[in-house]
Amino acid sequence: MLNKLTILVSQNISKTKIPFINKLWKSVEMLESEKLEKGIQDYVMEMIKKREDKVVSGEADSFGNDFLGLLVNAYNDLDDKNRVSLEDLVGECKTIYFAGQETVNSLLAWIVLHLAIHGDWQEKARREVIDIFGNQNPHLEGIAKLKIMTMIINETLRLYGPSHGLPRTVAREVQLGKLVLPANIDVLSLNIGLHRDPHLWGDDVHHFKPERFAEGIAKATNYNAAAFCPFGIGPRSCVGMSFATMETKIALSMILQRYTISLSPAYVHSPISVLGIQPEHGIQVILKSLHSNV
Template sequence: MLLLAIHTDWQDKARTEVMEVFGNQNPDYEGITKLKTITMIINETLRLYPPVNSTPRKVERQVRVGKLMVPTYLELDIRFLALHHDPDLWGDDVHLFKPERFAQRIAKTTNYNTAAFVPFGFGPRSCVGMSFAMTGIKIVLSMILQRYSFTLSPAFVHSPLPSLVLKPQHGIPLLFRSLRTDA
């Protein structure tokens, strides 16, 4: 919502897609799978603001990473925010909101580097609720876009607060305008 309130051109693109797929009808599963623009927006948002900041991992056996030898039983803290903002992986425009990065499948977007985009973790420790969360946000966002346009309130202060999960320290005050003529 924050990024769509700032980038109203992408809000308009997302709304157009939702209206083409659902019209004024409630979202359904078949339509949800057709939301390519919304999926790109969600993935880029998850890249810029991963819901979980990091994950601890213990090295099971000694391994070489480049020139570095990582000893057994070392505890690592994998920082998703740093990974998702690495210009070597994402380019010099890494801090910009560019949903078109995800126009191709995620594997192609990341040059088949499975560890480059991990907003829900990866491998056997991936979040079991990933599909549920993605479907839920697509439904909610579709229903909002069908009914409203929105912008940031002048009272907004950008202050992401990293704790176990990333959250806005002062909330995200939005100004909504109904798209219905009868409202």
Template sequence: MRSQGIKGPPYKFLYGSTKDIMNMKMDSTKNPMLEVSHNLFPRIQPDIYAWKKLYGNNFLAWYGPIPLLVVTDSKLMKEVFMEKAYARPKYLGPTKKLVGDGIIAAKGERWAKLRKLANQGLNGESLKGMIPAMVTSVEEMLERWRAHENNEIEVFEEFRVLASDIISRTAFRSSYLEAKRVFEILGNMTSIISKSQLKINLSIIGKLFKSRDDLELDKMEKEIKNIVSRLIKNREEKVKKGEANGFGSDYLGLLMEAHHDSDKTNNVTEEEMIDECKTLYIAGYETTRNFLTWTVLLLALHQEWQEKARKEVLELFGKNNPDPQAIGKMKTMTMVANESLRLYPPVDFVIREAESEVRLGDLVLPANTYLHLSSLVVHQNTQIWGEDAHLFKPDRFAEGVSKATNNNPAAFVPFGLGTRICAGLNFALAEAKVALSMILQRYALTLSPTYIHSPISRVTIQPQHGVQVILHPL
């Protein structure tokens, strides 16, 4: 890599760059930000911020003993996202426990099969059919909010309950209470994993001796498996007993139908079903929760945009509940949502692996090089977005994403890009529009003086101390 002009921080025995990265991140986030600034890049990815200046746009760091090419040039990023030669890495680390062998890890035909089901279950008519369930979940949340009128409410916690309720209700039709244990476990697993994300577990040592965290994660993994298996068995029983005439039209029902499909190319195993359920919880819950939270913060900070968004909601739905047709017509809300995802992308980077030697731009990468693609870097790039890149200006998206990015698809990648682009992006946007519309119909929001601006990265970008707003009934 050096002979090709690629520089980077020196390799350190066993740990590579991970200890330095961890220390830099601990340092940059040890205190809240002095003002409510949206300039997250130096805080959330201080390593890339510093090393990009020292070593150039694309540089080599080390994920333990694995070479990691950090690509910040959007042209090269696009190439990595779009080309088949780059796959999700084989070594997903402890994250594997969260998503198992489901769609996130799948490749080739197995991925195509699972992706077809995800596309079918989370888009088009299926998605339209889920809007009433989303409305019900938001109604329940707003019922709780009545007790907080003219007072403060902490929305990060509120949206935890809402996002988990919506995914349970729409994808699994089980109530939040039934699924509660799964969320508790996944939440605990996520905090263990984000703590140990940068601890390098050398594979041989890791195989011989499991750490206390590993053992704990194994136990939790097993418990989730049991709960989801029970959920599946219950449905099968109901069909057998004639209490239901199908497995259901929700996502779990789709998976179960595929499980019983005699055509091998469509068939999904029980393991795959369980892993898909876990994946949906993981992929669809923390991300959307953060997206909603940051958008509420931005609307509370920018009253003029809150007013514009409310005007649109009242024009489209009046005081009625949002309906799928009108949701598709929301222009201001789409601009606000895009600007929120640009400044606070819940997923701040993705990793790829070159499976064999491959040419990237002018570079030749050896097999098994990892590539780091950061959405934060491109979203805050002043050459793409202008000197005001760190400011909240939804007007940038007035004429759509292509115009805003000057036809550079890799300039705005909150959901990734290419074939592995988020399978739930329409679901996430619909959920946010339903929830925000219903909130704005009922309340004016202002930021509470108790709010402390401290964005941190724990698998997703989160507000460390929550987001407190005051609810003013309309």
């Protein structure tokens, strides 16, 4: 449901909407979005009710200390000032689900594609993983030592970062160079534009070259912090950055420990923008087990 809603939102994000007219007439997409919104809200309500029922029946003595539990707690807060509305609760669940799942899925998919194409980097990354973890499961101490993998992740985030634009509302009139932005307008600052700017990255800007990051992000960007912002920038930057990076490193290490990856002839390169850069037809690769003849 959330995926369908995401696709509809991204298809309609730049279409003009006239609030009064839209109260009288709604397009097919708007009606479909409203249906999906309602479906998601009902689903979240069901989860909230399960938590509440457990407390009422005495089966549990709290709503839980996971993220949903904390939200349900805030939704039931007796103090009006601290209480979270149902709309906000559903919104938070949608954000965390989308921000937390689709982003890392998409990043992993683009990394796998690049490693399938650039066998030399695949080999370097595997060697590093085997040197650090052998065939054991990845552990915290080793994850911090994955230098080659960090370079590969950064270069993939630069070229195919799951988020390609940072939406902002202009709070007060502001001058940006020759441009005057009036208050209350929405702007989309395209970080993908910065990530693919030859003035910042050189003429080989469109090429996959993890070696750019060999000496860290600061050196790769020539100490220009805004040149590389796949997780956003400023006080609203991604809260899940460290978690996402760790998840990606664990998953990738486990894949490299087990399989070689090569590109399937069926793959057709067609990145499209669906609130992020997605492979339109998926990413078809061939995995061969390193530990058997499969």
